Amino acid sequence: FISKYFIFVDAGDDDESDDASEDYENNEAEMDIEAKVKKIDSVDGGGNKAKLIKDTLAELNMSVNSKEEKIKLQQQEAISKKKLRSGSLGNILRSKGLIWTPHTHDNIVAYGQAGNIVTFNIGDQWKVLNARAWVGSEKEKTTFRQNFVHPYGDRRQELVFIGQNMKHDIIQSILDGCLITGETFSMGIDGWKATVGDMFL
Numbered sequence: 001f002i003s004k005y006f007i008f009v010d011a012g013d014d015d016e017s018d019d020a021s022e023d024y025e026n027n028e029a030e031m032d033i034e035a036k037v038k039k040i041d042s043v044d045g046g047g048n049k050a051k052l053i054k055d056t057l058a059e060l061n062m063s064v065n066s067k068e069e070k071i072k073l074q075q076q077e078a079i080s081k082k083k084l085r086s087g088s089l090g091n092i093l094r095s096k097g098l099i100w101t102p103h104t105h106d107n108i109v110a111y112g113q114a115g116n117i118v119t120f121n122i123g124d125q126w127k128v129l130n131a132r133a134w135v136g137s138e139k140e141k142t143t144f145r146q147n148f149v150h151p152y153g154d155r156r157q158e159l160v161f162i163g164q165n166m167k168h169d170i171i172q173s174i175l176d177g178c179l180i181t182g183e184t185f186s187m188g189i190d191g192w193k194a195t196v197g198d199m200f201l
Contacts, residue, residue, distance in 0.1 A: 001178055005085040006118040007078060078116045089174075090166035097159035098123075100152075102180060102196040105189050111159065128153020151188075 002008055085092060092113070099109040099120075108123035127133055132144045133153065147154050157179075161171065179185075187195065 001174055002118050005081055005089065006113060007074075007081065007116050008118050008120075010119075082116055088167070089171050090163055092161055092163040092166060092171075094162040095159060097157070099157055099159075100126075100155040102184075102192040103198060105155070105193070105198060126153055126155050128155065 093115070095111070095113040097111050099111050101109055104122065106125055106129060108126060110121040110123040112119045112121070127144065128148065130144070133141060133148070135141075136144075145153075147156075149156075157175075159175070184192070184196075192198075
């Protein structure tokens with residue numbers, strides 16, 4: 001669903017980390033240019049120096065072009081996915097919610113989407129792992145255990161979609177297809193940890 005219709009962005013890739021990465025790359029490029037200039041200066045005149053200058057310029061141009069190409073490809077991917085998404089699902093402007101995956105049994109996965117971009121964040125633990133769900137009077141536990149389903153507690157999928165002319169049945173059908181099969185589900189949490197894995201183990 002996500003890889004087909006959206007662009008996944010690691011939540012850790014915020015503007016600050018992008019800027020830091022870009023600064024690092026720029027510094028590396030500047031150092032590389034300085035090294036090449038020194039190398040050119042150390043070469044005697046004639047054909048060797050001319051060839052070295054030509055090769056250096058070609059390398060620098062290739063580096064610039066590769067960055068521009070990467071940006072162009074990202075833009076093309078965004079346009080293509082938006083067109084596919086709009087045609088298949090309607091105009092989804094925003095979606096968000098909670099996800100329970102076989103890889104994260106203890107913590108909520110916070111899903112967020114705006115436009116083409118989708119992010120995942122590891123959130124708080126599910127309430128079923130809170131001591132208040134198990135300790136205290138029956139009334140206190142019952143109040144805290146609202147929406148619990150044995151034996152999984154409050155683990156669940158809960159998504160909200162905001163948009164225009166959305167094709168609800170198609171979206172629901174696609175998301176239902178993302179759920180694990182009944183056979184796999186019947187294995188339970190320990191079975192998933194043994195076969196699918198757990199990102200925290």
